[in-house]
Amino acid sequence: MYNRRRETGVALISVLLIVAILLAVVGRLMANHGLSISQNQNVFEQNQALQYALGAESLARQALFEDFSQGGPDVDHLGEVWAQPVLPFELDEGGFLEAQVRDLNGCFNLNNLAGGGSKAAIERLKRLLTNLNAPQQIADAWLDWIDGDSNVTEFGAEDSEYLVANIPHRTPNDLVSNVSEMALLQNMDADTLLEVRPHVCVLPTTDTTLNVNTANLQTLASLDNSVSPATAEAVVGIAREYSAVSDFLTEYPDYQPAAAVLSVKSEYFEMHAFAQVGDSSVTLLSVFHRDPTSGEVTVLARDFGRLFRSSIEVATEEAS
Ligand SMILES: [Ca+2]
Ligand SMILES: [Ca+2]
Known part of the structure; x- marks a missing residue:
């Protein structure tokens, strides 16, 4: 009698143990399944955002x-048309896409100083730095950074200074192929880099021209000593659609000394896009070259790590 009860008790404990193990296994399987679904969803959304970008x-x-x-x-x-920002629009999957194109012939090409650069190019960079209240020494440091000696x-x-940093x-x-290399220069700090960065770019050529139709205030103001800040402000104060540099020079003769580096058309552009699908997002900055003969547009570089800043200004009602 006692043995039968004991056997029944042992059997009951065994069943309970098996049930507990089964519950643990099922729980583990459910957790893994949920994790797997989440991982696949994230990968799927990330891929969708990439495809949108x-x-x-x-x-x-x-x-x-x-x-x-x-x-x-x-x-x-x-x-x-290309210069108009693509307003953020909703995606079917939940999320949005926004994109903008910038003319890279409208900013100062830092690679113009490669190979020693022309005296005029160095002076332009120094003027730009001075106008931005940044140290002029950065121009010398940048020249040394990319010159061959x-x-x-x-x-x-030069290396003698940077090797002991x-x-x-x-x-x-x-x-160089990325403006961020400026961060490595002697005398450069984060605040100065933030000030300078919107006005400079790096193009794979050393003799780019500046498009007077798209250049910003600081770039136009740094072209020559003969150009006053008031003149540069007058240029950017109205919409520009000059069809020839000579038309621009007739209106603003102060720019005559810089005539050789002016143009009214562009070859280099960059597109910055931001796509969000669900909880995943992708930012893509692509640099383009448009062939001046055929118009064919090729991608020179892609950067997936550049912070996207919208250029669209949202009008808000002033508090009364
Ligand atoms: Ca050097
Ligand atoms: Ca055009």
Whole structure:
């Protein structure tokens, strides 16, 4: 009798143990299944956001090609279709897409100083820095950064200085492909970099011209000593659609000394897009070159790490 009860008790405990193990296994399977679904959903949404950003890139390339082939190859200005920001629009999957195109012939090309640069190009960078209340020495440091030799220019710096820095590094002594390299310069700090960055760019060439139809105030003001801040402000104060540099010079003769580096058309552009699908987002900055003969637009570089800042200003009602 006692043995039968004991056997029944042992059997009951065994069943309970099996049930507990089964419950633990099922719980574990359910948790893994849920995690797997979440992971797949994230991967799916991330991929969708990437495809939307790449779609924006294709659209921008098409707009630039059509501007060339239908609008004409000789003039580019901010009233053209490619320059209009794509307003954020909702995506079917839940989320939004926003994109904007910037003319890279409208900013100061830092690679113009490669190979030693012209005296005029160095002076332009110094004027730009002065107008932004940034140290002029940064121009010397940048010149040394990309010139081919290791001779220190006035207040500049070469490998001998950078190799003894907290994080030792070397100068590229060649053209650079990302403006962020300015952060590595001697005498550069975060505030100065933030001030300078909107006005400069790096293009894979050393003799780019500046499009007077798209250039911003600071870039136009730094072109020559003969240009006063008031003149530069007058230029950007109205919409510009000059069809020839000579027309621009007739209206603003102060720019005559810089005539050789002026143009009314552009070859280099960048597109910045931000796509969000669900909880996933992708930012894509693409640099384009538009062939001045055929209008073919090729992608020179893609950067998935650049913070997207919308250029759209939202009007808000003033508090009464
Ligand atoms: Ca155009
Ligand atoms: Ca150098």
